[in-house]
Amino acid sequence: MAAQRQASSASQTPHISPAELSYLYTSLALPGSPIRPDGRSPTQFRPLTAETDILPGTNGSARVGFADGTQAIVGVKAEVEKTVVTADALKLPQQAKDDYAGNEDGDGNQGSSTGHGSWVQMSIEIPGFRDDDALPVFLSEMMREPLVESVSNGGSGNDEMAGGLKKRLVINKRWHWRLYIDVLLLSQPQSYPLPLLSLTTHLALLSTRLPKLKSKGEEDPFFDDDWGAAEYIYPRALKSKSHLSPSHQVRPPVTLLVISVGENVIFDPSREEIAVADTVLAVSVARDSDSDTLKLLSMRTIDPPSRLTQPGVANSENVATLGSTAAAEEAAILNPSTGEEEVPGVWRPRRGGVKRSTIARMVKLVLQKGGVGEEVLEGLEGVEVG
Template structure:
């Protein structure tokens, strides 16, 4: 599990008074029945609208918009590229035989590919951010990382990652994907879930020309776009509930869900007000591999909420994240004997320290379990009609 300290847009930090923050934290941490500002249940996602194939000249595209007006568009382009196998992947017997061939191909200007992770290029544009700012760079790398996740336990590439195996044409050629992500408005909350869901839908709609060549021949394709094949095959007929074959659980692109904990409660798809008082924020990436009826966990990233972004060594009286909640005091009656810091009744204070392991475990389990939030999201995206 990796941690990342992120620069946050001013629009993502709500301007709430200490009393409002305290009320919000108390409402979200109520046992059994947390009260969210918009009335949703803890596992309920915001309503959204989605459509696919909206960009001409792309292999696949999608748009998703939330009810608050935040929208994202993703376009996917594919091109054929020659594969050069890295020397460390060749065995000793084939190294000498293929060395001359690799050198000749390199002199001809072939693209050297040191790893399959380079077969997918992703760029994210967010209004108000430069391309090299921390937020778009981190979001881009995190989403690309889940798409080209490494093979584990010797499993087949296609079963483990779902994407890299589908980009292979033969031993000498592969597809290279360019994924361009555009957020159409200032982010009103951490934009990762919106960008991830839109990318997932764009990949589901992506088509590649039908291959007509065979074996190790130079690839040539069918000119008829109507014969093009989906990168991720669509399921036209929904299988019966008792079916347990791999076909009933098709390989699908990963999705990254944002989950927060407030007290002992777990809340999905938080808005910016909820993130402001969160004890922990996790970005959990999952996918469906096709070899199991359960989801596969790809990665867990921790994201620091605004309350944890204060640099160390700054006293509370000067902490802008405290919003004036504390002030220096000489009255010993107002100081906490354990910490020596001032206690203010009914005023929210940012949580310090870690989160219980049991809470983290429940956050992951709620996403991965059968019939859980992860399956609900994937089934909802599967239901979007790809035209």
């Protein structure tokens, strides 16, 4: 798990008074049944609309919009590119070439069937941010990293179902596809935009098709001109493996945003909820190609804005109210985890780290059978593509 410090502090902290922050934190930290501002359950996602194949001239595209008006559009384009292979690799006998698979050359390319992460390029545009600002750069890399990683097939030898996106871009040892994924957020983010961008990218890749290859072996690539014969980069159904359920098919990963408030774990948080979160976790998952389970691809922590929020001032410490009846009746409570005094109704941002048991519980709720991760992937699978 890599901890990343976000320059934008989890994307635009809302202007909330210390009293409102304290009330919101208390509501979300209620044991067993947190009260969210919009009435959702802890694992319930915001309603959204989604559609695919909306951009002409692209290999795949999608649009996803949340009820608050925030929308994202993703377009995927592909071009054929020659793979750089070292001369030594070309002179190796066949068995040595197989052993060579997975080794990079000096230019960062590979002459093997494993593919290379540099073949996938992603750019994110967010209104009000420059391309080289911390937020778009951080989001781009956080989404690209799990996307290019392979999903193990558990050693079953099922090459048709194994491998991540980069392996699917291999044409032969001398040619490959290069993907350009352009992500556009259409409005100022009302909350941390990572889940919206991840879901939209997932659907865009599901709709991405590449021209059908007519050449064979190591010949220069030659493709079918009929776009109707183009093949999905992530097939909707496996013709030769029709007995397998859709859950066994490899799909693009999704990145979910999870927060903890007190002992409670909350999914798809709003901007107000992130403002009082004890910890914010971005969890990237994908289906394991050889089983009906989810695989954890990456996990990153994001600095919550609460760590940068100034604490409130209790009446007993305020010179303007010192000696008043309210100050005298104000009772302080000692927080056992921090050792600090907590005054009801006064905002005190959390200090220190988060328990390992809390992190483990957050990941478990995503990965477990019938958990949130499976619900999200099944919901995306139901979106009509093509």
